[in-house]
Amino acid sequence: MRALVVEHGDDGPVRFADVEEPRPAADEVLVDVRHIGLNLGELKYADQWPAGVIHGHDAAGVVVRAAADGSGPAEGARVVLGMAPYAWAERVAVSPAWLAVVPDAVALDDAAALGVAGIxxxxxxxxxxxxxxxxxxxxxxxxxxxxxxxxxxxxxxxxxxxxxxxxxxxxxxxxxxxxxxxxxxxxxxxxxxxxxxxxxxxxxxxxxxxxxxxxxxxxxxxxxxxxxxxxxxxxxxxxxxxxxxFGDVTSPVSGELADLLGLVAAGRLSAQVGLRGAWRDVDDAVRALFAREVHGKVVLDVS
Structure with a gap:
């Protein structure tokens, strides 16, 4: 499958690569990723991650395999990932601690913008x-x-x-x-x-x-x-x-994601996406973020 991985040097901070399919643990769900949310910080400091590792923390998609131990959402559920590891890939295995079910009233691409910034x-x-x-x-x-x-x-x-x-x-x-x-x-x-x-x-x-x-x-x-x-x-x-x-990246975020989604569903909170596009154009999106041309979040469609 395809993923965005960390790239050190002038060609970074990320590049596309073919990577192995994820193998979910018993307490992880397998998510087919439809949208990813980019954050300036994770791109600006990509050199703090090993080169070649799948990057990114925010995404949204559909559960294609429920957790074997029965925890987490069922197959077919629309979910958003926040502060999750290895999120910028076509599929990701993730603990329910890093996701929440997206209400019907919330668009999946809007949900992808919540993650790190909203939490x-x-x-x-x-x-x-x-x-x-x-x-x-x-x-x-x-x-x-x-x-x-x-x-x-x-x-x-x-x-x-x-x-x-x-x-x-x-x-x-x-x-x-x-x-x-x-x-x-x-x-x-x-x-x-x-x-x-x-x-x-x-x-x-x-x-x-x-x-x-x-x-x-x-x-x-x-x-x-x-x-x-x-x-x-x-x-x-x-x-x-x-x-x-501030730098708590270890505490589960499922409850906070659910609270944010509830506010979006009620029309009280807007995702404020300043740039939408396809992930094949990630280099243009990264340039726009670094140039401070984006007001709000960047959400890219995975295809």
């Missing part, structure tokens, strides 16, 4: 009550950002969306952002929670904007820059402020 946003925003709280989302036009803006708004937060320029601000107010900003130096609000995908010099500014007892959650470092804090800025009286790393 990341949901996990961060569930760290505290957001009702009537002020939340800052950086990189709001990206995959995680689009989900975070919507989910924070659903939870009752007042959302400020930060983007890199006016051309990336389109549609964010409609998703629930109260303000959209392109320059954090113009912001004077104090935020209870910050979901940051940028890092670098912006992180020091976010720290200055954090309210007493507030928390910054780092889910990416798109700037590629270091952060320098002014002398004394990490000392303050009052309830402690925190900066938190």
């Amino acid at each position: 990341t946003a949901l996990r961060v925003l569930r760290t505290r009550s957001l009702l009537a709280r002020r939340v800052l989302i950086t990189g709001a036009s990206g995959g995680v950002g689009h989900f975070a803006v919507q989910l924070a708004s659903i939870a009752g937060a007042h959302v400020t969306a930060a983007v890199g320029g006016p051309d990336r601000a389109a549609g964010l107010r409609e998703l629930g952002a109260g303000e959209v900003v392109t320059d954090l130096s113009t912001v004077d609000d104090r935020f209870d929670l910050v979901l940051d995908t940028i890092g670098g010099a912006h992180l020091a500014r976010m720290w200055a904007l954090l309210a007493e007892g507030g928390a910054i959650h780092l889910v990416g470092s798109a700037s590629g820059e270091s952060t320098t804090f002014e002398a004394g800025s990490l000392f303050a009286f009052g309830a402690p402020k925190t900066i938190n790393t």
Whole structure:
């Protein structure tokens, strides 16, 4: 079968290869993959995986063989995979811990967009009550950002969306952002929670904007820059402020995927797919992601 595997060097980060068919364990289902969801992080840091290994974590498809031990969905079920290993292949053997059944009201290609981005946003925003709280989302036009803006708004937060320029601000107010900003130096609000995908010099500014007892959650470092804090800025009286790393890729995601799918089915959450295409055109999709030309997620049809 065909799969997208990790490729190191100038021809990477992925390439097509013929690989062996998966052999499901007793507690795994076999999924015929119809769509894959691309994330910038897994492509940007592909060199952290061995060359030649099947790459990718997000996909959607149909169960063609149920788990031998009776766990998981039945044959014929439409399912979405999130944070699953080896997902960018024509078929994948996967534990039910990394998938959820897709409701009839949700298109399978939309479901493929949820995975890493949706789960990341949901996990961060569930760290505290957001009702009537002020939340800052950086990189709001990206995959995680689009989900975070919507989910924070659903939870009752007042959302400020930060983007890199006016051309990336389109549609964010409609998703629930109260303000959209392109320059954090113009912001004077104090935020209870910050979901940051940028890092670098912006992180020091976010720290200055954090309210007493507030928390910054780092889910990416798109700037590629270091952060320098002014002398004394990490000392303050009052309830402690925190900066938190994020990288939980071991906890099962089936429940969170089901919650996200329920919101999509109810019309309260949009997948916000910025680029759709065929997986044969993956090189063009990767280029568009690295060039920051995509607002939202990339979903490719497997054929």
